[in-house]
Amino acid sequence: MPQTIWEGAISFGLVTIPVRLVSAEDRGSEIAFHNIDSKTMSRVRQKRVSEATGEDVPWDDVVKGYEYESGRYVVLEPAEIEAANPKATKTIDIVAVVCRDCIDPPFFTRPYYLVPQQAGRKAYALLREALRAKNQIAVAHVVLRTRQYLAALFPEGDALVLDLLRYADELRGTEGLDLPSADLGELGVTEKELQLAHQLVSALEAEWEPGQYTDTYRNDLLDLIKRKMEAGGTTLASAEEAQEPQGGEVVDIMDLLRRSVEAAAREKDADARTRGTA
Numbered sequence: 001m002p003q004t005i006w007e008g009a010i011s012f013g014l015v016t017i018p019v020r021l022v023s024a025e026d027r028g029s030e031i032a033f034h035n036i037d038s039k040t041m042s043r044v045r046q047k048r049v050s051e052a053t054g055e056d057v058p059w060d061d062v063v064k065g066y067e068y069e070s071g072r073y074v075v076l077e078p079a080e081i082e083a084a085n086p087k088a089t090k091t092i093d094i095v096a097v098v099c100r101d102c103i104d105p106p107f108f109t110r111p112y113y114l115v116p117q118q119a120g121r122k123a124y125a126l127l128r129e130a131l132r133a134k135n136q137i138a139v140a141h142v143v144l145r146t147r148q149y150l151a152a153l154f155p156e157g158d159a160l161v162l163d164l165l166r167y168a169d170e171l172r173g174t175e176g177l178d179l180p181s182a183d184l185g186e187l188g189v190t191e192k193e194l195q196l197a198h199q200l201v202s203a204l205e206a207e208w209e210p211g212q213y214t215d216t217y218r219n220d221l222l223d224l225i226k227r228k229m230e231a232g233g234t235t236l237a238s239a240e241e242a243q244e245p246q247g248g249e250v251v252d253i254m255d256l257l258r259r260s261v262e263a264a265a266r267e268k269d270a271d272a273r274t275r276g277t278a
Contacts, residue, residue, distance in 0.1 A: 005112065006144060008090040009120070010127065010153070010160075017124050018117035019092070024161065025111065031221055064146075081146055089143045092162065094153065096139040103137060103152060107165045114153070114160040128155045139165075196257035203264035 002022035010017040035044040048057045064081070065073035082089045092114075116124035131138060131154060138153040142162070150165040180187055184194065 002113075006142075008092065008142075010092045010094065010114070010124075010140075012094050012123075012127055012138075015123050015127075017120040017127065019114045019120060019124070019160075020117065021112050021162065022115060023111075024113050029215070029218065031218055031225075085143075088141070088148065092140045092142045092151065092153065094138045094140045097131070097136050098139060100135045100137050100154060103165070106171055108152065109164045109166055111161050111163045114162050124160065128158075128160050131155050193254060193257065196254065196261060199261045200257055200264060203261050203268060206268075 004020045004022060006021040008019065008021075010019055036042060037044055048059075048062060049055065050057050063075050063077070065075050067073050087093075114124075127138075136154075140151045140153050140162075142149050142151050142164075144164075150167055152161075152163045152165055154161055154163070
């Protein structure tokens with residue numbers, strides 16, 4: 001059972017839907033590295049040290065303090081922070097409903113699942129299906145750990161997903177970036193090159209099946225770790241062997257596009273044959 005991160009309610013007009021929030025991310029597959037002392041091969045740990053005494057401070061003695069002037073703080077207890085605005089800290093407050101494709105991908109940051117409490121199951125399902133029927137997203141405010149977030153609420157299968165959003169002022173614009181313009185003639189792009197690019201994109205079209213994609217980098221790291229363990233921890237690759245390929249080579253983009261289209265078509269045909277015999 002995933003750990004509950006937050007408990008509260010979705011506020012949808014006059015409807016209140018009691019829910020709990022659980023992470024949609026599974027971090028169990030991540031490879032964790034520790035900082036270690038290369039001389040003693042022992043863990044290097046971070047400590048909570050008092051600036052005044054230089055001594056370790058146990059977690060039980062750590063509190064939240066706001067510095068209102070240099071070296072002077074006002075201390076707030078968790079219950080006091082919550083009490084400052086109990087509605088904000090206990091409510092996912094829906095403020096608008098927009099089309100699902102209206103929010104650009106860079107705004108999305110972190111997904112969570114909303115799980116209804118028993119009393120809210122019917123209202124939960126009604127909201128989920130109302131959003132699904134028009135392919136819409138509910139935009140909401142939610143407070144997590146003393147910060148108010150903008151969030152997107154949308155159906156995914158039987159679940160309602162809450163994905164935290166960046167505010168507009170948290171995203172940089174593209175002004176000042178050296179990007180190629182939409183004037184392809186200025187770049188020397190020919191009609192034939194553009195046609196081949198379209199063909200390559202078409203050749204790579206597929207149904208979205210997330211289960212078929214794997215973390216090849218993680219797998220390669222695990223393989224390297226295994227080989228180093230078997231070799232007694234010795235170094236396996238020199239910096240020269242691992243260096244990146246040299247760039248700056250003049251390439252024939254037409255030839256690369258043509259070969260890419262052919263390779264993608266072969267791969268698609270092979271995949272279709274494999275599915276047909278499965």
